[in-house]
Amino acid sequence: MNNHYSDLKNIFIDGEVFDYINLNKSTTMYNKLVNALDKPLKLILFYGKPGTGKTFLLQKIHNDLKQKKRVIFFPRPFFEEKIFIKALYENIFDEASPDFSNYNDFLVLLEKHITSPQQAIPVLIDEAQLYPRELIEKIRLMADSRLLKFLFTVHKTEQEDVLAKDYFQTRIWETIEIDTASEDEIKIYIEKKLLFHNCFGYLNLFNAKHYKLIAKLTGGNLRSINKLMYKLFEILEYYDEHNPSLVKANALHVKYLEMAGISLGLIHA
Template sequence: MNSSYSDLKKIFVDGEIFDYINLDRSVTTYDKLVQSLDKPLKLILFYGKPGTGKTFLLQKIYNDLKKKKRIIFFPRPFFEEKVFLASLYEHIFGKKSPEFSNYNEFLEMIRKHITSTDQAITVLIDEAQLYPTDLVEKIRLMADSRLFKFLFTVHKTEKEDVLAKDYFQTRIWETIEIDNASSGEIKTYIEKKLLFHNRFEYLNLFSQRHYLLISKLTHGNLRTINKFMYRLFEILEYYDHNKPSAIKANALHVKYLEMAGISLGMIDA
């Protein structure tokens, strides 16, 4: 027998790009990024901890701007110069790239196609911290040509502050950071997820106490929140199958959140 919680947990499967949820910080960051892309800047750095929604924002920016300006979005990293250049060519011209003998030949081809700096092509690069240093240097030279404008998106981790990397620090013209969600934004995030999937009848399961606990356990990281909510509904699914009387329809006992936290290693058992 299928449980209603079986469907609820699927709502929080990470990576659903079309489930974009507007939060205060994401709206503010979105506006900053779009404004920066309108400026005559060559290199922009967008960074934040893994799971803060950077890729979601890049995808939204790309979808919103692709009919208004020349813009390319690379969600996955490149490790070879020739593959990167070929992909750029194919996105610009809509056909298979020829074999370029060198980087300068590629640049000359683009220079013939772009006659003014107003036509510069915007390139959104996700996971830029994975690019090899020599390719990042070539991208910097491409930006210097004014034929391209690049937005680097990188992870900021506890072990390594990306701003300390010389090839970012000395070349970036503007930096924009996105933070983790507050407890109020977590409430908005969960409520909008449920409403988006027409599950409004489950909103009364959660109280302010629940949202504060979720904030404490997940530190406001969207990816971690998705994992937590998935595990929570997985636990409720189990009880719905095996002991339905233990679940109240109009309230959720905090012990289930604690069980999810223990299961994910957020709480020491």
């Protein structure tokens, strides 16, 4: 049986496409990226820890800019040069690609349509850390042609600082890093999610103590916040159906957040 906690739970389903929540951090990053794409830069590096909202921003930038000019977004990695070139051609010309023997043949054709560096086509590449080194090198050479400009988006992890990889570091003209969400931004994120879905009546469920715990458990990682909130409302959904006297509609006992954290392995009981 569906109840109101089922609807709240579904707001935080973590999938490929998320509601874009306009945090101050997101706005700053958005403006930095758009400004960088407007500059005559060949290669831009956008990086941060997984779950910081990088893909959200790329999707929004792509959706906004494509209304004004040609811009390409590759959300998933390529592993072969020919397939990458084929995808570039088909996104640029909206037709089936001929069989190019190498990237130089593609650039010769593209040069006939792009006559100045100001017309260089932006290409947004997500998950660039998964691309083979050889293909990254070919992309760098394509950027040297000034016919295309590339924005690499990569994960920065605890085990490996992506900036230490020389094949990202060399020839990068600008680097932009996105941080995890602060406690205040977590509060704004959750409140805006609820407001966006017209769940005004549930804004008072959370107080400063809840947000402090959410920040501690998730480290400000948006993906982890979504998972924690989904699990929280799943637990409340269960109690509301089987023992509703234990759940108050206008207050949230911190134990339910702790239960969600334990279930996700964020708390070791």
